[in-house]
Amino acid sequence: MSDEQDPGNPFDRALADGRSEVTSTASEVDLRDDDDAEFVSEGMGAETDIENRAGGHYTPECIKHTLQRLLKHGLLESDRRPNEYALALAHQPELNRLLEPLDFELRIDEIRGLALLAIHRPFADQDSEDGDPGHLLVRRQRLTLDQSLLVAILRQHYIVHEQDAGIGAGDASLSIDDLLPQLQVFFGDSGSDSKNENRVRQLLDQLQAHAIVSEVDSAGQFTLRPVIAHLANPEALKALLGHYDKLVNRES
Template sequence: MTDFFDSMVPDATPEPGSFDKVESEALALQHDEISQETIGQSESKNQTPSIVKQAIGELLKSGVVDESEKRELFGHCVTHETLINQKLEPLDLAVRLDTHRGVAFVVVADAERGQEQGDDVDAWSHPLVRRQRLTLEQSLLIALLRQAFVLHEQEMGVGQSNVKIAVDELLPQYLTYFGDSGSDQKNESRLLTQLDHLKGYGVVSGVDKNQEVTIRPLIAHMANPRSLTALLETLQEKCKTDAGGEE
């Protein structure tokens, strides 16, 4: 019986084993195609989803993702927390979530482990994270802002609404610790300068048209009991030093 190939090449006389050879080549080609497809699927599975890249990029750039400002990115941080931590682990970084207050932030893993073990918090170093020291004045201002934040949460509940404080309300508390210059304008300008500096740390917003600042939820973690205890110890040492100098 004449098959299709015979009708195409009527005078051709195939060599022995030629069909086996063609079949083998066809199978080999099919195998290569399947292998390439499998490799492609494997590479696709290993690729980091774009939404995770977005979240990691923002965390590395700003250090924090606030739900009130970037709801979608915060949602990605919550949904893909495990994957984000896997990607950050080689950098010795990790993401921490506070879903009640709506904030995700980056921590240095070594520093966090050291704090848990009671090590000196100044002992850590990280090539990608530049340490920024707060002055005593800035630290005290953060403590005042945290106090207002905690009082709001006690009254309204955790994460129930934005925590705002008027500059006029904060100023008298601020002057209690730093003294009155005698000029209302200078006093307010000094406070606004410090608030603007703290804005870079993600703990407050800028001053709005109503002369109010929003206290960001990150402050609950930045001004934690450990750091507040360290601040109190510093103030006590300063008081002793000042008292000794007066003698």
């Protein structure tokens, strides 16, 4: 199966349009770092409502910081940036008021501990003639068909994880060996275990940039992050798998 981008990929469209929960996770979300501690000392003690000061409109630094982090990464996770997530949860109306001119909105998944930046639904429903949502600030990150298939399989694994451990259980631990049998149904067997593993590892490395998975370690282990539950709806996943089945049957 070719890794070339497929403009007809239904899963990619679901990621880009308003039916997807997350607009874009522009880069791997950082683990908790030093500026999170700085945020605690400077932000959490500040006034948390937008107010007028010295005759002008003033937005507290803590809200500015959280808003900028949302615009940069697309999401905040409670287990990685707990203080920023807590502020987003407590001040969702203020943040949404600031996001409204940009046709974005903040959505909170309290069970999974996620604060998500999304396209405002009324805007997302206004598709252009070519089907593109047309939001000028959203960087369209088209996935290849192989990447999209892997996302669908990973989401199935995460559903099983939540069924076993409960919704909100956090990251799911997986290995490349867990994925190979399912992927080989569609990719076929190259005849070389190392080639099969390297192909999956390469796809996982590409998805890491979307904050879906962690880095794969030397033993082929990685963690699957809760944001995958918001990347596409079940209808989009079903359409993707049906599309892939047709391609496989066409080649057989």
